[in-house]
Amino acid sequence: MDVRSGRNMLDTTHPPRMQRSRGTAMVAFHHARGATRLADLAMAGSAKVMLPRVPGDVPEVVLLNTSGGLTGGDRLSFQLQIGAGCRVLATTQTAERGYAALGVPAQVLVRASIGAGARLDWLPQETLLYQDAHLERRTEIDLATGAECLLAESLVLGRQAMGETLRSATLQDRRMIRRDGRPVWADSFYLDGGVLADGSAALLNGARALAVVCLVAQGAEDAVGPVRAVLGDGAVSGWDGRCIVRLCAPDGWPLRQQLAQVLRILTGRQLPRVWQGGGFP
Known part of the structure; x- marks a missing residue:
């Protein structure tokens, strides 16, 4: 009992106001003196950016959420600006966790602008959903x-x-890639209790882990053959500078194995260093 208000502290008709997480971060690169270099960096709240030392000429950006996961009402935003002629790989420090939320969803926004002749590999680690998670x-x-x-x-x-x-x-997961302001690929994914309860082949078909991979680049359709050659299962399609791969698996580990093979083909590189500590082969 709160003696000042006379109200029971466990009274669910007047729930306490919960503390929420807020975070925004921005990182920008430009091409100077023959190399891709950091141009700008800003962070606030729970959104952080790490720039580890890596061999080679492709910088790695590691984004992280220091709140330890996402729950109802949390807001997280990341912005990447890749200047003309640069190549950058961006990932996350670990799996993002979606925890139980009461009513209001957690919201995450990722925006990237990529200059002429530049390339971004956006390869976040997996999102892990817990019971009663609510994420947009x-x-x-x-x-x-x-x-x-x-x-x-x-x-x-x-x-x-x-x-x-x-x-x-x-x-509710929405993805959009535009070129010169015009959409070239859009993908929306919606999951709720009805989908989880339906074991039909039209929906999850018993899968507990799934992934989507999209390469937009000149000649991307040429990757369809090599990707199909390494996948025992999965859907691959390619057309007009796009290669799309969809994977599903009974759990996270077999999905990681498939995803690692696909990404090595599409990047021509090893996986980000932070992935190698998270069980990726």
Whole structure:
């Protein structure tokens, strides 16, 4: 009992106001003195940016959320600016976790602008949804003439090793890639309790982990053959400078194995260093 107000502290008709996480971060690169170099950096709240030392001439940007996960009412925003002629790889420090939310969803926004002749590989680690998670996420990538991008996002529905079976969660995930202001690829994914309960082949078909990979680049369709050659399962398509790969698996580990093979082909590089500490082969 709160003696000042006379109200029971466990009274659910007057729930306490919960503390919410807020974070924004921006990182920009330009091409100077023959190399891709940091041009600008800003961070606020729980959104942080790390720039680890890596071999080679492609900088790695590691984004992280210091709040430890996302719950109802949290707001997280990242912005990437890749100047003309640059190539940058961006990822996340670890899996993002969507925790139980009461009513109001957590919201995540990722925006990237890629200059003429530049390339961004946006390769975040997986999103792990917990029971009663409520998450809305939007990813927008704007390409200038001659720019390229590779996007890969993966999702794991509960932790199988902990005996979790996800029965109630909501995810609205929207992705858009534009070139010179015109859409070249749009993808929307919606998940709720009805989808989780339906085991039909038209929906998840029993899968607990899934991923989408999109390469937008001149000649991207030529990657279809090599990708199909390494996949025992998965859908691959390519046309007019696009290569799209969709993967599903019974759990996160077999999905990681498939995803690692695909990304090595599409990037021509090893996986980001932070991935190698997260169980990726």
